[in-house]
Amino acid sequence: MSNYSTIYEAVGGVAGIKTIVQAFYPKVLKHPLLGPLFPADITPVMEKQTMFLTQFFGGPSLYSDEYGHPMMRARHMPFPITRERAEAWLGCMREALAESNLPQELQQLMIERLSGPAYHFVNQP
């Protein structure tokens, strides 16, 4: 990370984000707490997530350019998100990152950055 100014650059740009997203969603779909929330056709979700994480990690604003203000908590309101589900989501992301060859320190930083939003999206006791 030290040689890069953004996480986006450190993971290798859009291609790096895409690799993470491709490792992440199969785990989400297999997870008993998460899988049932997602549509059978996960491709559009993966595309949106690639665009979102690109901008979230300091790359170009691909998501906002296409879909407007992210309003991510609001976009998650239709889904019952418990603390357990937030932890499960972060767990799948941790596993996806562990399969990459990104430095441990970078993986850790990404999980830290995603933890805030994940717990913020909790909308059910």
Ligand code: HEM
């Ligand atoms: C806390 C646990 C989370 C759960 C259970 C969850 C679940 C979901 C579900 C069910 C969808 C909708 C899929 C569909 O289109 O039908 C979705 C969309 C999305 N999620 Fe999450 N999510 C979580 C956390 C996060 C986090 C931490 C981020 C990024 C910081 C994120 C980013 C997105 C994006 C970008 C979309 C697509 C939004 C759109 O439709 O434009 N999610 N999520």
